Amino acid sequence: MSATISVSPPRGRADIRPSMGRLTLVELRKAADTRAGFWLILTIAVLTLAVVGAQLAFGDADTRTLGSLIGNAQLPVSVLLPVLGLLSVTSEWSQRTALSTFSLVPARSRVVAAKVVAAGLLAVGATAAGLAAGIVGFASGGALDRTIGGWEWDAPGIVIAQLCLVNWVTMMCGTAFGLLLLNSAPAIATYYALPLAWTMAGRLLPGLDPVSEWLDIGRARAPLVDPGVTGQEWARFLTSCLLWVALPAALGMLRIHRTEIS
């Protein structure tokens, strides 16, 4: 400890609240500055490379095309990345950092908004990284004579936009479960198990099938990997998003707004 105490004299100062940009940067930093966050991001990166590599090495001929490589390179991102968004919310409670977070920013909705924007940026960034992994994989596979077909790809713009949208929605879904449950382990378990249970229920109970088409997010997002999504498919996707993203997010926001932070 230094002997001299350098706390400046109290004085009046402008009470300017931190901008949304600043809060978002802080949330992005918080996503990666812990061991858990760092390893999760690293795992996703390694798995993405592994998926591309394994597909080139062992995949059937029809999977060694550019479109297939790019599509499958998104798998680790779409499965694991939502946990990062989920943890960015729940770790505030499990690690009890909510005390200092909300002492510094009393407007709780601004913190939540910054987390949602940060999660969205991570999803877009991860989609781009997955895309790059697929393209690099196709190029190096081509050099080794392992690829099928050329660089031509059906409607790449729209498919990339759709991949990006699906990853973003999945990330929002994970974040929404974090907001709703505010506890890491139950939130992760529910995030993975509940949609799956719903899918199984839809298969086992034939009467549920027409409902399941509209409310099963796994099924509703499936058409988005290809171009030419119909109006009805978009409507189903949107409906399932309302159930699995908007509803838990809204309930979670309400809970965070009213809850006691301790």
Next chain:
Amino acid sequence: MIEVNHLSKRYGGQVAVDTVSFRCEPGTITGFLGPNGAGKSTTLRMICGLTPPTSGEALVCGVPYRSMGNPGRQVGVLLDASAQHTGRTGREVLALSAQVLGIGAARVEELLDLVGLAGPAARKRVRGYSLGMRQRLGIAHALLGEPEVLLLDEPANGLDPEGIRWMRRLLREHAARGGTVLLSSHLLSEVERTADRLVVIARGRVVGQGGRDELVAAGDDLEEEFLRLTGQRYTLEEVDQ
């Protein structure tokens, strides 16, 4: 300045804090004293807008805490030294909050040095910190934004005697420059030596407040008075734990 007006908190039928009122003036250190479970932490959380009060209000620097845009520049808060992410380094904890407050990295280094966590300790993750180190980190965190008001819940917990003396001097100097300090403790001996004014709370109610000397009736000992006020004259061990 802190103004607490008729603050109450009920959980179901249980009254945790019952119409508590007190003021902390600039240039003073107020000791918020009471046995464990008396309602000290709940009151402090209500002042910081983290716990919604059932009734009453608290003003910090003349306004409700939650109406401040960047409260860390006016109020330094330490509610629980253990409430930090165990996977972050001490430096990272301060750097994140400095970024929220909009202050430079130099301030982080200055504070790490001030609380004795510079060097290898700053690069260590909080998981490996002792309670005393976490407490020092918490104090550094509270001081980051050069606030006028300091609000500290049991800051002496886990500090060694030298650390307690250091903190006492830090708080005295802060008050001497016109700052306001509110610190809670269940340890009378600690508060007695640091605070100018005392607010004694028991079972959610303020049972006594005033200058340290006023509180003690002629010839009486402060410890006796504290135990009489809190109705714990016969359970000294519990208060001292």
